[in-house]
Amino acid sequence: QVIKLNANDDTYINSSNIIYNEKENIVELSENSKINYKNINILIDKGIIDYNQNKFEVFGNFYLYENLTILSGENLKGNTTLDVFTANKVSYIYNDDLKIDSNNLNRKNNILLFNNNFLTPCELEGYFNCPTWSLRIDKTKYNIQEDKFTHFDSFLQIADYKVFYIPYFTHYGSKA
Secondary structure, eight states: OOOOOSSOTTEEEEOSSEEEETTTTEEEEOTTEEEEETTEEEEEEEEEEETTTTEEEEEEEEEEEETTEEEEEEEEEEOTTSSEEEEEEEEEEETTTEEEEEEEEEEETTEEEEEEEEEEEOEESSSEEOOSEEEEEEEEEEETTTTEEEEEEEEEEETTEEEEEEEEEEEESTTO
């Protein structure tokens, strides 16, 4: 079925059950809907895209893949271009070798803010090969454009034991 949307021509939606309200310009998506927008691929439980109000909302789980970055979590809410959004219980895999698990994530343009998170290096080869150490961090700010991470109030943990406190530190991602 072909649906005429007032959406960007770069948007592709694949869903077994889709409802389109032409008057309101709202797309309702069912379970396992797949969305492709530019170089972003998203698999969602269910959600809505409201093009008139520039709103995208996922009810339940989502899985987002962009370049070498993977983001999964719950209850994604943002604009239709996904340059501004929030999400809960997220797992963020950066460049196939750094993993951040966070209670919530806020994105505003090129800034990602992780709150109450754990960071650990991992190698992805079909499974997570993560070490027994991690950083327990209150707040992480990642500037996408600069490829720079800034961490506030961190603890180095080995297994479940806090070993060392680091009030502030910063590092680059793949540009390092």
